[in-house]
Amino acid sequence: MAEPPLTEHNGTDQNDDEKGSIKSQNSQKGKKIPSPVPSAKDDAAADARNMRRIIAEDPDWSLATVPLLSELCVTHIVDEFQDHPKLDELLPKYKTKVLEKISTDIPLPVVAHLVSDEGYWKRRCKARWDICDVSKYGGSWKRMFFERHLENIVGHFVPESTDPAEVEALLPLAAPYIKKLNIKQLLPPVKEEQMRPLEDMSDAGSDSGDNQPSIDHFEFSQIIEKLPHIEEFHVTYGVRDCGMNFEWNLFQFTNRDCLLLSKCIKKCNTLKVFKLHRSKVDDDKVRVLISHILDHPSLEELDLEHNMIGDHGARAIGKLLNNHSKLKKLNLSNNKIRANGAGAIGYALTKNSTLKYINLRLNRLGDEGGQAVARALLKNSTLEEIDMGSNDMTEPTAAVLSQVVVQNTTLKKINLSCNRLGPDGGKQLQEGMEENNTIVEMDLRLTEAGQESEYCINQILKKNQERERELRLEKEKKEKEEKNI
């Protein structure tokens, strides 16, 4: 109805249109505005006294009471947006107005592709979640919305009971905007007892950990393939907030799951970050996974923390590192890697020339493994950061590390916390550090390295930090200049 006037709205038309618009206005806003207004306005032109009198008599009267037709139109568009979405045809100022007002509950199929305004999506996000950190999503509220929405759906997807159509319906809408998926939980299929859900579960369930067959989880292949821009994928095979309904098989990562996931990862060529944590990944599964992601074209970061990877799995990872990947970051913290596995990883590190970060925290490397890794560091010249905290290492490792510190010039951060290096190891490290000027961080907490050594090392570290900072500033300046040029 308001289409033509909206685009060709002028002050001269105002009077003519006003009469027509008032009717609709009245219907919407009730009897707030008294009818005499138009006559009063008409009279105002003819007789000033009339107007004055009316003002005196009518305390509710206000000049600003009558909204502009355009605004009325806008409100109407907003009201009818769900059924008749109109946005791109509007002039920019009306567009913003519309976007400010449309409801956050409008079904996604309507708005997903139509609305690209961040403001709207911000409103929508805020309406839905209390905590919204847009910086994690590249500053894009829309992306945040879709990613979290999809995560939510997948997280609550119960295989064989939830309708996969729901997911499929969402995918075409969300696919262009999703770059990262952080699946925090995966529900196992509801089995045996029809009404298993959460409350009925008792301790008996804990015993029945043997009903394993086919508790496979959500199949990612159906969504990952349809997300062309995905770069980051986090997944945990487990249930959150299970509370007292704990059951071991809630946290089961089956072989089939593993195989499917691996295939899925293999197919996805855009993926850069893959994170599979807290999922009871053991040696066999790791080997399946690694065998699939060998020579992956884009994968740069692999995160397998809080799993159950042992020496065999570590060997597979070693193979992956040995020039079969472009990995830059590898996180293996809180696994069960021992000396043998550490040896394999160490050997791989000597050959590798891409890895920059490796985390071996909370493993069981022991002195043997620690020395193997440390010796690898003597030859490696790409690794910048290593975490070997809580690995049951002692003085001999410190001796090798002191050499590393002297020879290696790429290493910047090293974490040795919670290893009983002892005062002698601390001394050796201190001596090594005195010839080093690249390392900026070295965590020696709870290593019993002796206060003096720690203090000295800290001083050196501080010096190195200062230097690094200056180098960085120089670099930034140079870049700036290059830009200027």
Next chain:
Amino acid sequence: MSSHEEEEETGPSVDSTDPEERIAARRIRITKRIEAAKREAMGEDPNAKKKEDKEEQSKSRKQIEESRQRLTKLKADGTELVTNVKVAGDSREAQRRTEEEENHRQRTEKLEAEAKAGAERFEEITKKWESANNKDVPQDLHDLLMQQKALCDAMIDEKNKLITDFQMELKSKDDQYVKDLKKQAEDIDLMIERMEEQVKNLTRSYREELNQIEKAFEAERNELLDNNGVKWGQTMQGRRDKEVDFMKSREKRVDDYEQQIQHLRTQDAEEYNMVKIKLETDVQILEQQLQQMRATYQLNQEKLEYNFQVLKKRDEENTITKSQQKRKITRLQDVLNNLKVKLAKQEKQYREDNQALADDYKRITEQFKELQKKSKHFQATDTRKFYDIWVMNEEQAKQLVNDVLEQDRIIHEHQLGLPWNVPDVTFLENVGPLTSTGKKTVSAQQVLEEVMSSTKGSVGNGEDESELGEEEAEAGEDGLPKLSMKTIKQVLELLCDESGFLVESKLNKLLQPLEKDERSLMKLDAIFGALGIETEEDIHKLAGYFIKYKLIPAKGTDKHEDGEPSILEATIAGEGSVSGVGDGTIGTVTEEGEQKEAHEGEGEFEDQDVDAEVAQVTGEDEEVASVQSSVKSVADSLIHPNDVLKALREFVDDHHSQSKDKGKFQTFKIISGEERDDSQDEEYWRKYGSVLTTQNEKVWTALVTGLDKYSDVLNQRTKLISETDALRQQNAELRMLLHQYINSKVNNELEIPPTRVLNLEFQQ
């Protein structure tokens, strides 16, 4: 925030819009970087330097740096504090794991031990079951069963105990787990608390630092403002003072100037008045002058008009004359042109003439050359002819002389029966024309030897002297001054002594053993060889130089004046005579034959002539002797040995030039003919005539008459003889005829042959 950037911004900025400035900024930057790199290379810590720089920098920057450090420290501390919890957790977990491992091991051991024990017991029990089977007594069996049961119970109890143990352990683990959970919850709380505190702390400290930095900036700004304000005030004060000063000085100056102007005004007014008066008087004078000038002008105008008229007339005249002149000029031009043409013609002609003459000249010279050649040729032929004729005549004459002599001898011996004296016929030995060269050019060598030998054979050798005298006389004829032997000897000795350098050292050595005279002789020989002296003449010349050298410095004395011209005159006369003789010969050669005949014919006259000549020669002799005497007197005072070298030099120079001159003259000499002395020819030829003396001639004439008579007789006799002969011949012829007749066949036919008759006649 960066101190570097701000440092940079003090100079020209890289972000400036001016490209020049950008370039400058980059240059500065590059130099800075290079310096930094150098410093680093030198082992200096650039940070240290920079820190110093920073200290020098303003408060605000210092504050920023401090704040930054404090904040980083705070942040690091805070982070450490927060992560401490995590680390502690990790540590605990690690601890737990090690313990767990230990426990696990113990547990497995325990279980294994238990299993073993259980198995043993079970074995025991099973064994007992076998024994139980053997038991037949129920009580025993019961007992056994009871026993077994007890055993089983015990085993079960043990197992149960173990189970309970494990369950206890599990429970404790559960408790532990709960505790751990609680602990972790606490940890998390603690962490959160710490984080919050950290955040709070950080925000607070950031705010504080920010405030401080702001304060610092403000303080700095205030300071700067104050400073600038003070400076501004100072400069303003200074300006004010200066302005006041300037005002004062200006006022003063204005006053001064006013005074000066006043003064100048009065002065100028006076001056003006004076000038005015003066100028007025001047005007009057000038007016008067103007009047005068006008009058003169009038006058002049008239004069000029008159002049103008005159000039006009003159002009007309001039024009007329001009036209005339023009006509004349054209005419003259024509003449000039004609003349030019003529000149050209003339020139051409003369050139041609010249050419022709040059050609003529060439031709003539060629002809002349040809002529010369011819003359040479003729000369040669003439000389040859002359020689041939001479020889022929000579031969004839000799023949004749010999004939005459033979005749004479025959006459003397045969006719007169007198002994025949052979007259002097040495001249007959001569063959060919007479030549005086052999006599003229006595080689220097000979002279030397002579001179030397003369000294040897004492001074008093009369013959030698006379010979010498003759020689000198002969030489005198050539005109060269002859010096006395003595003088020459002295000269030669001098030369020998002084010019030893001309002798080779080798020669000296060789000469060592010889006698003194011989030695000096050899030496002189060598010297002469070096000096180029070949003839006696040269020796005399040389001697002359030696004397001359003495003379020249002592010029002025009468003696020398006499001596020299005499020598010179002699030489000139000699030359003259030589040339005269040369000319004469050519002319006389052809006539010589006739002359010879004339000689023969006119022997007596020639005798007289010879006498006269002898007389002349003796006269000359006398003259020469007088010259000699004068020279001798000169020779007594020869030059000083020191001047010898000079003299030698001069001699050599002159000698060489002379020889050159000679070379030049030679061509002429050839042309002028052989230099020949024909003065003796006459005498020579006359000698032929005078072979027979007058006496002999007389004898001969007498003989001729006698013999003529005799020949007449003989002639008669011969006539007669010839008559007889003729008769005889007639006789013979007749006989022949007779014989013929006799021998003819007719005789035979005859009765009496005439032959028989003849024979008979003969027989009779």
